[in-house]
Amino acid sequence: MKLISTFIIGLIFGTGITVGGMANPAKVLNFFDIAGTFDASLLLVMVSALAVTAVGYIFVLKRPHPVFEDVFSLPAAKQIDMPLILGSATFGIGWGITGFCPGGAIPALGLMIPDPLIFVVSMGAGITLAKFLRSKDAFKTTKTHN
Structure with a gap:
């Protein structure tokens, strides 16, 4: 049942992304082109998604645990660090x-x-x-002592 639920949720998400225009790179790039062919419709998609998520979290987190798991799996990190900044950039x-x-590219496949x-291949790489x-600890800083 967990696999079927995951498939249905993914199908709904992918459909929403596609219908909302997030799988269309031209529409997304027009959203970023504020000095040219700006298209604010994706802002509505993002705000709607944020509202649905916020309401969903309120109701879901009142439950003692998820339907198919023993505990909720939520991010524990609260600090803003270099990997977060580099990843976001x-x-x-x-x-x-x-x-x-990723949310738009995978349905666009x-x-x-x-x-x-x-x-998607480049993202995987x-x-x-x-x-x-x-x-290799490339993102960690070490203190040197003189």
């Missing part, structure tokens, strides 16, 4: 250049065109590289 730059974000496939660098 990389996400924003990639979204601004390509017009795809169903269009059978190369652009979302190239994006970036995730793999970031995991490799984190395993």
